Amino acid sequence: QAAEAGSVPWPGIICVVQPIASGRSTYRHFIDDLHIRGITFHLPMETHDSFGDQDPLSYAAFICEAFDEWVKDNDPTIDVRIFSQLIGFFQGKVGALPADKRRINLQHVTIESDGSVDVDEFKPANISTTEFNVSRNRLIDYVNSDFSEYVRAMYSSLPEGCFSCVWKNYCRGGLQHGVQVNRWSKAKEFDNVSVLCAALRKIYSHVAYHMLLAGFPEDRMMEVLGDEQHTFIPASTLRLPSRTERGASDRA
Secondary structure, three states: OOOHOOOOOOOOEEEEOOOOOHHHHHHHHHHOOOOEEEEEEEOOOOOOOOOOOOOOOOHHHHHHHHHHHHHHHHHOOOHHHHHHHHHHHHOOOOOOOOOHHHHHHHOOOOOOOOEEEOOHHHHHHHOOOOOOOOOOOOHHHHHHHHHHHHHOOOOHHHHHHOOOOOOHHOOOHHHHHHHHHOOOOOOOEEEOOOOOOOHHHHHHHOOOOOHHHOOOOHHHHHHHHHOOOOOOOOOOHHHOHHHHHHHHHOOO
């Protein structure tokens, strides 16, 4: 009621995709029952080592069902981040890479209760930076560390299997969705396509198909997808620094 009266912003919600659930029913519950106007669907933080025999296309089915409901609503006050970002990219309103290239170097770090500095997104891969601690390090120690440099480089890297993909400028090997660990395996580190690659390609194709049906120019879509201003380095050239190397700043 407060949101309808304009006294507070419309509430939003973050939903981790559960592939055995219905994307349609989940979306309708958020919109019709909870009156949510902002939804962020999060993909699972799974690695190639933990994903097991799950079917990645079950995640795509959930997202595509939700997309179809969102299209039916045709309500500009409802924002579903994964859809608005992709559509905005095709329209040239939202770039896959920020116009200010310095922003791509920003990293989210977590300060744990004991003062250690870590990156939550890497925890499923058992990658830790706990040698950095606010009790003995400055932020600049972490920023200048080999590990931080490795993370920055990873955002501009692609595994071999992604270089020929039509979606690479947007997807960035799955990093567009903030789930870096989907590329991780102990054997090849981040030099893997996303474990959800098939799902992402299905989602992108589904949204693109509906945009073309609605009259969006195909040549404009292909121009954005083929934009050569986006350059990537092979992920095979990156190597995760050892714990000793990442702790060098601490010993200095």
